[in-house]
Amino acid sequence: MKYLQLVWAALLRRKTRTLFTLLSVVAAFLLFGLLDSVRGAFAGAGSSVAGLNRLVTISKITFTMQLPKSLLERIRAVPGVADVTYANWFGGIYQDPKNFFPNEAVAPNFLDAYPEWRMSPAQRTAFGNTRTGAVVGAALAKQFNWKVGDKIPLQGTIFPQKDGNNTWTLDLVGIYNITDPKQRAQENALLFNWEYFDEARAFGNGSVGWYVVKVGDPARADAIAQAIDAISVNSDHETKTQSERAFQLAFASQFGDIGLIVGAIMAAVFFTLILLTGNTMAQAVRERIPELAILKTIGFTSGSVLGLLLAESVLLLLLGGVIGVLLAGSVAAALEATSGFVLPPIVSAVAVWVRSLGMMVLIGIVVGALPAYRGLRLRIVDALAGR
Amino acid sequence: MSALVHLRNLSKTYTRGLQKVEVLHGIDLDIESGDFVALMGPSGSGKTTLLNLIGGLDGPTGGSITVGGERLDQLSENALARWRSSHVGFVFQFYNLLATLSARRNVELPLLLTRLSGAQRRQRADIALQLVGLADRAVHKPSELSGGQQQRVAIARAIVSDPELLVCDEPTGDLDRQSAAEVLTLLQQLNRDHGKTIIMVTHDPKAAEFARRVVYLDKGTLADNAQRPAA
Ligand SMILES: Nc1ncnc2c1ncn2[C@@H]1O[C@H](COP(=O)(O)OP(=O)(O)OP(=O)(O)O)[C@@H](O)[C@H]1O
Ligand SMILES: [Mg+2]
Numbered sequence: 001m002k003y004l005q006l007v008w009a010a011l012l013r014r015k016t017r018t019l020f021t022l023l024s025v026v027a028a029f030l031l032f033g034l035l036d037s038v039r040g041a042f043a044g045a046g047s048s049v050a051g052l053n054r055l056v057t058i059s060k061i062t063f064t065m066q067l068p069k070s071l072l073e074r075i076r077a078v079p080g081v082a083d084v085t086y087a088n089w090f091g092g093i094y095q096d097p098k099n100f101f102p103n104e105a106v107a108p109n110f111l112d113a114y115p116e117w118r119m120s121p122a123q124r125t126a127f128g129n130t131r132t133g134a135v136v137g138a139a140l141a142k143q144f145n146w147k148v149g150d151k152i153p154l155q156g157t158i159f160p161q162k163d164g165n166n167t168w169t170l171d172l173v174g175i176y177n178i179t180d181p182k183q184r185a186q187e188n189a190l191l192f193n194w195e196y197f198d199e200a201r202a203f204g205n206g207s208v209g210w211y212v213v214k215v216g217d218p219a220r221a222d223a224i225a226q227a228i229d230a231i232s233v234n235s236d237h238e239t240k241t242q243s244e245r246a247f248q249l250a251f252a253s254q255f256g257d258i259g260l261i262v263g264a265i266m267a268a269v270f271f272t273l274i275l276l277t278g279n280t281m282a283q284a285v286r287e288r289i290p291e292l293a294i295l296k297t298i299g300f301t302s303g304s305v306l307g308l309l310l311a312e313s314v315l316l317l318l319l320g321g322v323i324g325v326l327l328a329g330s331v332a333a334a335l336e337a338t339s340g341f342v343l344p345p346i347v348s349a350v351a352v353w354v355r356s357l358g359m360m361v362l363i364g365i366v367v368g369a370l371p372a373y374r375g376l377r378l379r380i381v382d383a384l385a386g387r
Numbered sequence: 388m389s390a391l392v393h394l395r396n397l398s399k400t401y402t403r404g405l406q407k408v409e410v411l412h413g414i415d416l417d418i419e420s421g422d423f424v425a426l427m428g429p430s431g432s433g434k435t436t437l438l439n440l441i442g443g444l445d446g447p448t449g450g451s452i453t454v455g456g457e458r459l460d461q462l463s464e465n466a467l468a469r470w471r472s473s474h475v476g477f478v479f480q481f482y483n484l485l486a487t488l489s490a491r492r493n494v495e496l497p498l499l500l501t502r503l504s505g506a507q508r509r510q511r512a513d514i515a516l517q518l519v520g521l522a523d524r525a526v527h528k529p530s531e532l533s534g535g536q537q538q539r540v541a542i543a544r545a546i547v548s549d550p551e552l553l554v555c556d557e558p559t560g561d562l563d564r565q566s567a568a569e570v571l572t573l574l575q576q577l578n579r580d581h582g583k584t585i586i587m588v589t590h591d592p593k594a595a596e597f598a599r600r601v602v603y604l605d606k607g608t609l610a611d612n613a614q615r616p617a618a
Contacts, residue, residue: 002499009487294483297444298497298544299472301465381445384479385435 003304006295007311010288018316021280025320026327028273029356032266033328036352039262053218054113055225056247057211060238063247064089066207067237074231075211080224082216085110088197088209092154092168094144101140103154103190104209105197111135113212116180123148123174131196134170137187138177148172152190159201168192168200213241270363278367281313285371292375293383306376313368314361321360325353391552391584392418392441397450399436410436411607413450420551423578423585425598433607434588435556441586442475442554443467455551472500476545478555482537484529484544490516491525494543501548515543519573535566542573546583553577555587559594571597 011018057075059065066088075084087106093099108128111117119127119135127133134152146152150172160166170192178187198205213228215221225241232239285292292305300308329349397414400407410433418424426434439445440452443459446467452459455474462470476497484493494512503511516522519539529537538558545553555574559567575597577583587598595601603610 002505005488005492006485006499009485009492013487290481290483291485294485295496296468297471297477297483299468299470299500301468303465379445381436381439384439384444384483 003308003311006308007315010284010308010312011316013284013288017280017284021277021316022320022323024273024276025317026324028269029321029324029360030327030331031269031324032356032359033325033352034332035262035266036355037328037332039259053215053221054244055213055215055221055228055241056244057213057228057239057241058209058247060229060240063210065237066204066209067211067239069206069208071208071211071231071237071239075213075228078224078227078231080216080220081213081228083109083113083214084211085113086194086208086211087191088194088207090154090159090192090197091157093157094152094154099144101143101188101190103192105194106191107194110191110194110212111176113214117176117178117186119174119176126173127193130171130173131193132169132171133173134190134192135174135176136172136190138175139187140190141172141175143188146172146175148175154190159197159204161200162202164202210247212244270359274363274367277313277316277363278370281309281367281371282374284312285309285374289378289383290386292378293380296378296380297384302376302378305378306372309372309375310365310368313371314364317360317364317367318357321356325356390417391420391422391455392416392586393451393453394441395451397437397440397452398448399433399440399445400448409448409607411440411447414607414609416602416609418584418586420584421578421582423575423597423599424587425595425601426586426588426604427590427592427595427601428604428610430590432604434604437604438554438556438586438588442477442552443471444477472497473548474550475552475554476542476548476550478538478541478545478553478558480557480560482529482534482541484537484540486529489526489528490521490532490540490543493529493540494547496544497548511547512543515547516540518546518577519543533566534562535569538562538566538570539573542570542577546577546581551582551584553583553585555585557588557590559589559591567591567594 057067057071059067069086072084072086075081085107087104087110090103090105092103094101111119111124111127117137123135127135136146136152141147152170152172154168154170156166156168161168170190176187213224215224228241229239295305295308296302394414394416397411397416398409399411400409402408414437426438428434436445440447440459441454443454443462447460450460457470457474459467459470484490485496488496491509491512494515495508498508498511501508513522513525516525519542521536521539521543524532524536524540529540532540538561542553542558553574558574559570562570571594574585574587578585578599585598587594589595
């Protein structure tokens with residue numbers, strides 16, 4: 001610990017330069033913290049359904065593949081299943097493709113599976129009774145200034161109507177609220193009646209995008225998921241029953257291999273960081289050759305000079321890195337709270353910290369290696385003579 | 388025989404590319420404990436080279452160096468580093484203080500290599516600063532001190548671990564007359580009152596007068612009248 005003052009003194013030698021280097025480390029690890037929690041969320045999701053009371057059954061091949069509606073009653077018959085409902089992805093566009101929001105055709109009992117989506121009983125009844133009825137989340141209604149009674153025209157992207165018309169005009173009959181911040185993203189969705197959708201669509205009639213299964217005893221969720229998938233085994237529509245979260249993430253993954261994208265971005269960021277910080281460190285050591293020579297003269301061994309220089313770059317990385325990851329935590333929290341963010345990164349903070357700290361030490365050593373080697377090899381008599 | 392420094396047939400050859408240059412040719416020299424020797428000679432005669440060998444900063448090509456009974460020419464690089472930390476203090480022309488550390492922290496540096504506690508290190512550093520007359524400048528940075536004061540901080544750093552030997556390479560080379568005289572007086576005091584053995588390279592005959600004797604080096608060989616006492 002007594003050597004820390006030397007490491008500090010070296011870092012404080014050029015305060016502005018150290019500050020800028022520190023800022024680039026902070027920025028890099030802010031990004032790393034955010035992206036790593038997203039990547040971790042994708043990597044870690046879906047393996048276990050134990051303890052969940054709501055499961056999602058989709059096609060085993062790809063979740064965009066439809067399942068026969070005939071599965072409904074067979075799933076309902078599985079012991080332990082309390083209720084089953086279903087939905088189809090509609091993918092309609094409101095006015096302009098950039099107004100993207102999820103919109104789905106849902107079964108009459110779909111909202112029963114989601115009691116945490118709050119809506120007045122009157123609106124709920126209206127939704128059941130209106131053939132072209134639709135409900136939207138409060139956040140979405142606010143975004144487009146929609147009120148109950150409005151007509152909402154959606155352009156079909158996948159499903160045209162039988163009569164060739166591609167505009168689906170829906171009647172807004174209800175607006176729901178979600179208080180759980182972890183689910184807030186669902187307030188950006190529009191749901192409309194599956195019966196209307198199925199009668200009017202030009203193709204695919206009688207097929208279902210996914211089933212939502214309510215489980216009586218969450219402790220038995222694993223066994224129930226296996227029993228459901230066993231129904232369709234060896235058929236042309238084998239299923240995969242998983243957690244809602246895994247389902248959401250699988251959905252998002254269709255836009256690209258998240259792990260690969262995140263990995264590529266981080267590689268680019270860290271490569272730049274290493275070049276930048278490495279250059280600064282090399283410069284800092286070059287300027288300090290006489291000081292290092294003095295340390296050796298006084299009796300510091302080459303090994304301890306090497307250690308001091310490595311400690312310097314590792315400390316710099318740790319300092320900036322910890323600030324960066326802490327910032328990432330608060331940015332993620334802020335995103336979740338205001339939740340325009342579709343995928344709140346709910347991943348073990350410990351895992352992110354372990355990976356980040358590992359990266360900090362590793363990059364610190366990589367960055368410090370060359371300057372430290374230079375310090376190790378420094379010959380006192382040459383350095384003192386300015387050679 | 389109480390010679391602190393004992394050189395026999397000492398030679399040093401530098402290799403520049405393919406070219407070999409012998410800078411010191413078979414030097415024999417004894418320096419008694421408690422002596423204050425001024426090492427003089429023309430530029431390029433090998434004074435710094437000889438001083439660095441005696442201080443254990445570099446190894447000889449041939450011959451032997453014994454300092455305080457230790458054969459420096461037989462020590463490994465790390466063993467030499469450890470030996471330097473407790474047996475010799477260095478003073479250079481350009482002070483070579485660490486710019487971001489206070490005077491006290493600079494003086495403390497050699498003590499970081501000992502087992503002393505923080506409080507003990509600080510106490511010893513303050514005693515050394517007091518000895519060089521800079522007790523009131525302990526918290527000043529080098530840039531806040533004059534050249535002469537910086538050199539006195541460097542001297543405090545050289546004596547803080549209480550070595551028997553001080554080697555000084557042109558310690559007054561960068562100072563004005565007044566500051567130079569102060570530094571030389573200080574060295575003389577350390578020699579007289581504290582028994583430090585001092586070897587000082589200098590170009591300045593006035594500076595050499597502060598020493599007990601003068602040794603002349605010319606083209607890598609000690610001059611015949613090398614052992615002549617100072618005037
Ligand atoms: N590391 C080295 N490599 C090659 N040549 C060297 C090296 N160090 C010193 N020399 C050469 O050895 C000779 C003696 O150098 P040294 O520095 O000992 O002289 P000096 O007496 O201290 O001179 P000055 O009074 O100018 O300081 C010079 O010719 C110098 O160029
Ligand atoms: Mg010299």
